[in-house]
Amino acid sequence: MISKGGSEALLRTLVDAARTASPDYVILLPLFRLLAKVGLRDKKFGQKALELEALDVTLILARKNLCHSQNLLHCLWALRVFASSVTTAAMLGINGAMELLLKVITPYTQKHTRVIRAAAEVLAALLKSKSNSRRAVNRSYVPILIRLNQDWHSHDTANSFVLIRRALLLCLKHIAKLRSGREAFLAAQGMKILYSTIQNCLDDQSLEPVISIALQILRQCYPKSPLPLVTTSSAYSFPVPGIVTSETPRVLTEEDYEDDGEEEEDKDSDSEDVKEEDDDLETDVNKLSSKPGLDRPEEELVQYKAMCLELSCSFEELESKPGDDLNSDETEYANHRHIPTAASPKGLCLNKDRISGGQEKEVPVQNSLLSRVKMGRSSIHLTSKRGPGMNSYRNVHPNGPGIGSSGNDVSDIQTSFREDAWDMDVISCPRISASFSNSTNRETAEFIDRLLQTHLKPMVFHDPYLYMAKARRTRSVADFTRMAFPDFWGHCPPLSAQPMLQRKCGVQRIKILEDVRRLIQPNDIINKVVFSLDEPWPLQDTASDCLQFFSAFESGNLRKAIQVREFEYDLLVNADVNSTQHQQWFYFKVSGMKAAVPYRFNIINCEKPNSQFNYGMQLTLYSVKEALLGRPTWVRTGYDICYYKNHYRQRTAVMGAASGKCCYTLTFAVTFPHAKDVCYLAYHYPYTYSALMTHLDILEKSVNRKQVYFRQEVLCQTLGGNSCPLVTVTAMPESNSADHLEQFRQRPYQVITARVHPGESNASWVMKGTLEFLVSSDPVARLLRENFIFKIIPMLNPDGVINGNHRCSLRGEDLNRQWLSPSAHLQPTIYHAKGLLHYLGSIGRSPMVFCDFHGHSQKKNVFLYGCSVKETLWQAEATVGTSNLLEDVSYRTLPKILDKLAPAFTMSSCSFLVEKSRASTARVVVWREMGVSRSYTMESSYCGCNQGPYQVCEAGLQFGTSELEEMGAMFCLGLLILELKSGSCSHQLLTRAAALLNAEEESLDFYLQR
């Protein structure tokens, strides 16, 4: 009907019928009903009505019928559809429609409520036009609307007219988009009135439509203010080469905060979907085609020969005894058999005896990686199913069970050390120099020594003394002198996995209303700065009752803490060094807490518009007392967790003169496990550079040198003066006979990198799993070593990790956007990582697979990003014909394999599109310039898994470090199966793998099918 001109015909009929001397309502009323229906479907209806002069006649009819409710109602229905176009709405406003409507909308009554509702809805539609809103402000409609709403709210106790109240609030919401509208709202005490209006009806489901809009108005009208920071630039700065000197950090003033008008909807109803941006897809076939070529003079590649000593080493120390069984020497070395096993107690905290003893020659079947693949879901234990136990303090709600239950476990302290003798101040944040410096510190050193001897349970691949030695050599911008206890002492994964947090309905609005209450009832607001990197010490008043904070240690990030109420703190995190942005990562120490008290924390300067904290993710906590009681464990913690836009605005250089950038609040409540404890809170399980260096040294010592070729060297120095390690892992040649050396040198390369983004500590845990698996005595690892040479750069951005950055290098730039033309001086780690890959290419040894490990903050599970020309063009609906484009689809094989093997992995989140904005990432550059078709980014969620075997409960499972480490091991198994499926796989490998896989039952044959 619309396409055949029906709207126009109806509108003309209306105009004709209305213009007669005495309009015939027998015709007009059905006509209005029809118009209202058709108008809903016709996007141009308002415009058509305007052109055909139907607006005027309808307005005139409405005026004539002010006392005739049935006729008036019909006119209003028509006006409502006319007003759906903003131009038409503006025209109606000019013609006096709003005054007319205000006459109809009366205070509470039980008469003609349908008319009143329709009038309020038309008014709300009209106010979508800014000119109408302006007119409404000028004519003082704001206080009138507030009063009307309040009147209806207080009288409509049965909630019979919720929709009238909703429409009135919508009017206010549209007006509040204007600055003058918000001012009028504040002047009319709108905040107070609306706040108390909804305060007492929050639990009423039937008022949902009213509450959510009221809340939006309160958020919109809350006066915008600058962040309580002297400058948005990072508190740390570092003189780096070639930096385009940023403007001297300017002090922020009130005028900087022109606001932006548009506000988001209430987050409670947001869906989690991440928007795909199709116009970012690369459609230039030239840029999509592989262009192998060097970005530097070929002579420069010679330097990387020294990093590939495996290709020239003659292994003269090896005797040439073909056929000799190397296994016979196994007991001589630390034959650790640590297979990262998620949530399985067996594989986790092996004690030192078992590591170094090496009594067991073969990996027991139940511990091998292949058996893990088979076991799948059966091995997962959930916290919630374990009842009160060692980890029961987690997620404890103030009134829930569990408080004090940790006291039951005191019996397992195997020490004469009494808890009251613990000097928590000394223990909790040891001096890096403690063990070797002057006499004042010697006592501390001895104390720590004693503590380690009495309390430390041996942990696999960790050693506090070695950690301290490594930390001493680590160079930080702020010259950290202290270590965070968890990094120093070590972390053991919890015995059970933790389910995702189920958010209680309405939590977010309660938190937002608490924020609004600061404005309305300022009496209990303390607003005291208790910690700050920018202001002189000592700010912390240890005598007072407030919490104490500290963050000056490796990977630490907290810039400022402000006590807001007795048990509530606003926290601000630091921008990346030499930057004004990327606030997301946090890691800090907190002490001086009371037990069984829920503390509310608000990180108020987060940057990303949404977060997995809204979808079941918790932050992580490490309690020093728990560690001393024998449970040195990072656990997921916090409840009432929400992430939403707040009223603070941050002006940045990037935004120029435009409005200030929005800030987001991450709010969470924590009930600490012990009183007077020292706890550490972090965005995700921390993994420092010193931890990596410790780990690599211990790994190197642990390997059986007759079997495992493990070389650790320095790829380059970073801007901050730290060494970026490069690790080579393969199997030793069987002997130094020509044949064996030839086999050794011909092994294909696999290149894996990680942690280019410092805030993505999950990537380091995955890498930890990869490294430990590759050097282990697992039969799969052995096969992998015998068939490949692994080149691993486990931390591409050490400086960022050390200094608590979230995204960048010390130059304040994202290193994963520098792969196109890195500079040796400005982005040394990228320059040399790329150089090494170029070198391998130049000698015809480009890697089979290149993979860069990352963390993902918006999605769940683990998945790969790869590169496909065909899929990109197809997705972009590019005009370039793709039908005759030939593309090897082997890039899909590895993710498909991982989808079947690794419980955390899902093919469904993988993407193989090449985006323009990713043109300078490792994945795209290695694919395009080095012709590596299997070039990937592996993304692991900060949150967890909601599919596959780990979906053991409705909500899914949050990742612990074991799940991440397991993923690292599974990735390696994936590489083996990828090779078995490839045409080039040697007969020998196939036979050996078949024997291995058959021994694990035919269920695994499946993976071998080519």
Ligand SMILES: [Zn+2]
């Ligand atoms: Zn990343």
